[in-house]
Amino acid sequence: MSEHPGGSSPEPPAREPEVSPGVRAQLLATEHWSLLASRSTTQGEVLTRISMFLTFTSASLLSVALVGQATQFSDAFRAFALTILSIDVVVGLLTQIRVMSVSLEDLMYVIAMNRLRAAYVDLDPGLAKYLMASYNDDQAGSKQTYYFLGGRRDFSQVAGSSMMYMITVNAALLALLAGAMLSAAGLPMPAAVILAALAFAAFFVTSMIRGKRRYENVWRINRPISPTQR
Template structure:
């Protein structure tokens, strides 16, 4: 059906294709802005955590030198480490939330590209980012050239970085508490290593399950054809 501005309407009603393209582009820009804001915010949070942790550990070292590493120093070290761990866990939680939000934005933009292809199938070969709103499509959008394994993507993520940093803090705090309980250095090292490794393992498993749950609950509108899946 022809329209006054030269566009054509479709089965969705009397809205011209040009207007639909403008609406889709507006939504696309909104998603891009939201994604950039979330990424910038989480990077700032990580920087704040690292700065706070560095400053607090330097402060503990200075107090230790000033007090001759007395009982006051030990008490201060325990309190500071508890605060560092608490801030680290809160930062890690935000990093995990932003990771899910980033996947949400990527999937939403993939769905919009599918709408672009519906309007003009000829643009499909020029889109390096995927126009399929499923897991395979999200992987293509995260890395256009394909072939990169999931391990590389996960191991280099901010979530694993934060989990590793928190695991180190938890290991140090656990070892210190075991030492204060009267155990020897060997027991403190073993306890610290076990607590740190255990936390890192739990964080990794929880993150993976959260990622899998997203795709189990989500119903794509334009899934990747079987022949194009990796």
């Protein structure tokens, strides 16, 4: 047996202290409340961002209409309208990026709280029958937590989301900007309208594909420790 320089025997490694179930429950509850507070703060922040964006967009489009009437839709009006629409598109894209990030953060909080509920059930298995929110930290568990009663299709969840709302508004703004630029360049109005509609569709589809890939990437990264029993 090796000895320390002073000749004394090495001390055995310290054992980890045993934690009572009550202390474990308190630690889990503290973490649960922290996640709830963070989720609430994040949701409030993104809703404020969306409201600010819509207020800015509606005010800017109203100013475009007023300037158009005042200038009799002259060349100066076209320059003004293109500038305002460009700013609207930029602000909308920045807001959309934040909304997409928050939607994934919200999913992260749901997964984390589901995992904590699994720890509660481990402490007291009898709690499981009283939980409507899931205690499984996989994709099926997250869907149950988002909608306790089940039976809701993924389409309705996506169609009613803030992300879909932002994608639709930004696609419309981008189509308006594209149509205005093409019209200012001398393109006939029917052709400008068709190309603007194509810009709308291209942006909408691209954003949906990008969002779907980021959502699927969450489940590639997440490794459930309490998956749903099938």
